[in-house]
Amino acid sequence: MAIIQALVAFLFRATSPFLNAAFGWATVMLFGKVPQNRQIYLSVIGLGSVVWIIALLGIVFPSFATFLLVFVTLPAWVARIWARPAMLALAAVTPLVVGYITTRIFAPEERPRGGMALAAALLQGYPSTLGLALTLILMTVFAPVLEIRALVRGWTRQHIPVVARADDYLGVVAEVEKALRKGGLQARRRHASWMLRFPTRILALLAGRAMQNLVADNLTTLRTAEVEVLLYPADLVISGRETEAAQARAAIAEHLPLTRASMTWEKGASALEDRLRSIWNEVRHRPTRFTAQACLASLRAVERDLRALQVPYDDWEVLFREKLLVERRLLRLAAGLGDEVEDRAGSRPGKPGPARAPAARIAPRLALLPAAIGAILFVLLLARSTVWRRAAIR
Secondary structure, three states, rough: HHHHHHHHHHHHHHHHHHHHHHHHHHHHHHHHHOOOOOOOHHHHHHHHHHHHHHHHHHOOOHHHHHHHOOOOOOOOHHHHHHHHHHHHHHHHHHHHHHHOOOOOOOEEEEEEEOOOHHHHHHHHHHHHHHHHHHHHHHHHHHHHHHHHHHHOOEEEEEEEEOOOOOOHHHHHHHHHHHHHHHHHOOOOOEEHHHHHHHHHEEEEEEHHHHHHHOOOOOOOEEOOOOEEEEEEEEOOOEEEEEEEEHHHHHHHHHHHOOOOOOOOOOOHHHHHHHHHHHHHHHHHOOOOOOHHHHHHHHHHHHHHHHOOOOOOOOHHOOOOOOEEEEHHHHHHHHHHOOOHHHOOOOOOOOOOOOHHHHHHHHHHHHHHHHHHHHHHHHHHHHHHHHHHHHHHHH
16 A cells, blocks of 8 residues: 555656646636636635545545545544544535635625525535536646647737626627727637537536636637637637737727726726726717817816726726727817727728728829820810811812
């Protein structure tokens, strides 16, 4: 038995770097990249699901499970008397802890209130822990395969913070598709790889509402010939070669803000983003100088609140960029320059948009004007010479 335990310990030490990397890939491919304060909770509940699996094994094999947890070999009488009850208690308590920590992922106003609601959330930890354990086991197997496939293609991954509510997931997918099209990328909507959808559906089925803000049971990918864009409920991942991925990132960063997609996590940042979106929509529906001048006052109020807002830097940077987009649009309208956003909506890089079409049509016509005048003069001279000849013959 000692030889077997030493061999297992050696295997764990030898494979621990790969297992840690695979576990990290699995969590990122399952949830995407989420804010750091929520990533801590995800790591804890992921670790809790692993501990729960070991505890279940420990009920049948107490010595082996104890060795996996603490790398200590217990005497047979200790394993027989104390280890099995300890593993049984650990298996019973761990899901309750997972259920409680899962509630901390939600915003404070969305967390369960009252004893009954909290008790229901704690009991939901049992199916959630089971679903998370099964999902992480599958993803730990599938994630290296997906990483190797991306490595063979020479693809990189870029993350953009995008939040899509569970009831509006496909609506946000449509907004991302529209943003890519405005950037000159014609993407086709496809289901994500089955190696992502199958584990995700297991977790969504067992966890239910506890994970609805972090997993989608209908993961969707937008694909072009060179780029894949995968939308998570809390992240957007662009996969492709660096040049093509940068083009997709630029299109999304320019055209996706202030749509149905939210790009901030914190409550205060989301409220300010909603105010910017309201100003944007007001100007879009009534693009006049008067509307622009009235909205500039609202924008100045948003700017004052943004200076005093205490949010993570990533959220602040997103809000500042969105404020600049709104400000540029308002200033163009106030100056009587028209709506640049609508003018370029159908254009592609390197091609004139609809606003340039009249000038593009007039230039070739002006170039043909001398030739047309020459042709008319030639016809007139020919007609005149014909008349003279007929007169001479008579």
